[in-house]
Amino acid sequence: MDQIGIPKATAKRLPLYYRYLTLLHDAGKKKVSSTEFSEAVQVDSASIRRDFSYFGALGKRGYGYDVDNLLSFFKKILNQDELTNVALVGVGNLGKALLNFNFRSSANIRISAGFDINPKITGTIVSGVPVYYVKEMQTQIREQQIQIAILTVPAPVAQKIADEIIAAGIKGIMNFTPIRLSAPAGIQIQTLDMATELQILVYFLHSEEKRKNK
Amino acid sequence: MDQIGIPKATAKRLPLYYRYLTLLHDAGKKKVSSTEFSEAVQVDSASIRRDFSYFGALGKRGYGYDVDNLLSFFKKILNQDELTNVALVGVGNLGKALLNFNFRSSANIRISAGFDINPKITGTIVSGVPVYYVKEMQTQIREQQIQIAILTVPAPVAQKIADEIIAAGIKGIMNFTPIRLSAPAGIQIQTLDMATELQILVYFLHSEEKRKNK
DNA sequence: ATTGAATTGTTAATATCTTCACATTCACAA
DNA sequence: TTGTGAATGTGAAGATATTAACAATTCAAT
Numbered sequence: 036m037d038q039i040g041i042p043k044a045t046a047k048r049l050p051l052y053y054r055y056l057t058l059l060h061d062a063g064k065k066k067v068s069s070t071e072f073s074e075a076v077q078v079d080s081a082s083i084r085r086d087f088s089y090f091g092a093l094g095k096r097g098y099g100y101d102v103d104n105l106l107s108f109f110k111k112i113l114n115q116d117e118l119t120n121v122a123l124v125g126v127g128n129l130g131k132a133l134l135n136f137n138f139r140s141s142a143n144i145r146i147s148a149g150f151d152i153n154p155k156i157t158g159t160i161v162s163g164v165p166v167y168y169v170k171e172m173q174t175q176i177r178e179q180q181i182q183i184a185i186l187t188v189p190a191p192v193a194q195k196i197a198d199e200i201i202a203a204g205i206k207g208i209m210n211f212t213p214i215r216l217s218a219p220a221g222i223q224i225q226t227l228d229m230a231t232e233l234q235i236l237v238y239f240l241h242s243e244e245k246r247k248n249k
Numbered sequence: 250m251d252q253i254g255i256p257k258a259t260a261k262r263l264p265l266y267y268r269y270l271t272l273l274h275d276a277g278k279k280k281v282s283s284t285e286f287s288e289a290v291q292v293d294s295a296s297i298r299r300d301f302s303y304f305g306a307l308g309k310r311g312y313g314y315d316v317d318n319l320l321s322f323f324k325k326i327l328n329q330d331e332l333t334n335v336a337l338v339g340v341g342n343l344g345k346a347l348l349n350f351n352f353r354s355s356a357n358i359r360i361s362a363g364f365d366i367n368p369k370i371t372g373t374i375v376s377g378v379p380v381y382y383v384k385e386m387q388t389q390i391r392e393q394q395i396q397i398a399i400l401t402v403p404a405p406v407a408q409k410i411a412d413e414i415i416a417a418g419i420k421g422i423m424n425f426t427p428i429r430l431s432a433p434a435g436i437q438i439q440t441l442d443m444a445t446e447l448q449i450l451v452y453f454l455h456s457e458e459k460r461k462n463k
Numbered sequence: 464a465t466t467g468a469a470t471t472g473t474t475a476a477t478a479t480c481t482t483c484a485c486a487t488t489c490a491c492a493a
Numbered sequence: 494t495t496g497t498g499a500a501t502g503t504g505a506a507g508a509t510a511t512t513a514a515c516a517a518t519t520c521a522a523t
Contacts, residue, residue, distance in 0.1 A: 041456070050442075050448040054427060069471075077429050077431075084470090085472085088472055092472070097468080100471090132346035133443070136342070138444050141444045142448045144444070144451070182454065207451070209447055215265075215291050223453045223454050225453075230358070232423060233397075234263070234264040234267070240397065243435060247435075256479070258481090259480090298503085301502090308502080309500085310487065310500055311490060312488090312489055314501090
């Protein structure tokens with residue numbers, strides 16, 4: 036199986052495709068064309084065909100794509116056929132909100148452990164997830180063999196904590212802090228800074244305005 | 250002033266640049282070179298020079314960039330010199346977490362109104378922000394002339410609510426739902442689906458693993 | 464069987480983004 | 494004032510991503 040060399044741009048669209056496919060499946064739809072798909076996910080139909088084709092010939096000319104086939108294929112590709120456990124490091128406001136988030140239904144992902152320094156919540160169970168004191172972080176990550184962590188700690192300690200969890204075996208970090216984490220090669224870091232995203236939105240809005248007032 | 254035609258890729262890096270510039274400024278640094286900048290923000294130095302050059306010649310050859318100049322320039326570009334009010338639509342778990350988020354210090358953005366259907370919180374003030382009943386949404390948005398909304402409502406009602414706030418004058422939506430919203434031209438939509446982001450991370454992780462086991 | 468309508472998979476064209484490499488320019492020292 | 498080292502701004506090359514266009518193929522109808 037050759038999953039190497041799939042463009043990043045394509046990879047980023049896979050979850051979108053997967054989500055729409057489950058939708059089609061649940062609606063009992065049996066086949067779908069790239070044009071139809073295109074309208075729903077708002078991606079050019081040629082891009083969709085190309086994206087799909089990286090994984091081989093998944094469709095039939097003159098017919099379209101078999102929804103069930105495609106779905107089970109992408110399910111495998113995205114590791115949706117097995118539950119992925121992740122750690123949540125930093126159980127503050129955002130962290131708590133994420134604990135309540137149902138990642139499982141849409142992405143088969145489960146937060147299986149939380150870590151914090153606040154003694155008011157460490158040792159308790161928040162939204163069904165045990166919250167440990169930071170001191171236990173490395174042992175717990177190792178024991179539970181967790182490979183992915185969501186980082187929702189204050190910016191000043193972000194790099195330090197990142198180093199620690201990487202040392203404990205974490206291979207991928209979903210980074211909610213504004214810090215540009217540095218990490219050894221092979222460690223995946225996905226940063227998602229909400230303030231930044233809002234700033235981009237504001238920027239696009241204002242530049243659009245200026246364009247119109249031209 | 251010609252802010253038109255700046256590549257999207259560049260625009261998306263602006264907040265990152267801005268943040269690091271404030272950092273430099275606060276540290277009392279007077280000048281910075283693209284090489285130095287590059288290391289801090291993890292963007293190729295040539296890209297940085299090119300990005301900056303879209304806005305004109307901001308640096309001095311043989312010298313570098315003047316931090317204060319650059320900072321005040323980007324402050325303007327990113328509208329950081331004025332406070333941006335945004336509405337929060339859907340005050341659930343994530344919504345509440347966002348209310349506690351300090352967008353102001355890093356992005357000069359403030360959530361000035363929340364909207365929900367839950368009578369337990371409507372009419373109250375959460376984290377300093379008044380939460381109105383959805384019925385008042387359109388009038389409030391109009392009266393306060395809010396142009397940007399954060400959408401944290403359940404997926405099934407996302408499109409309907411989006412239509413309503415757009416009708417009330419919203420020009421930009423930060424969409425936290427997994428729905429691909431459709432909107433008239435000129436409306437900016439920035440989608441940020443956390444489950445999707447996690448799925449992408451999982452995907453990259455596993456494909457990296459496969460690459461290594463080759 | 465044959466035809467026609469539909470739709471893929473892919474080649475080629477285009478667009479966008481990144482990086483290299485260096486002439487140009489500047490600050491500063493001698 | 495001249496020379497030197499440093500660093501920008503950018504033309505050109507390279508890489509990546511998107512879109513157009515169509516031959517190849519399939520299904521369904523006759």
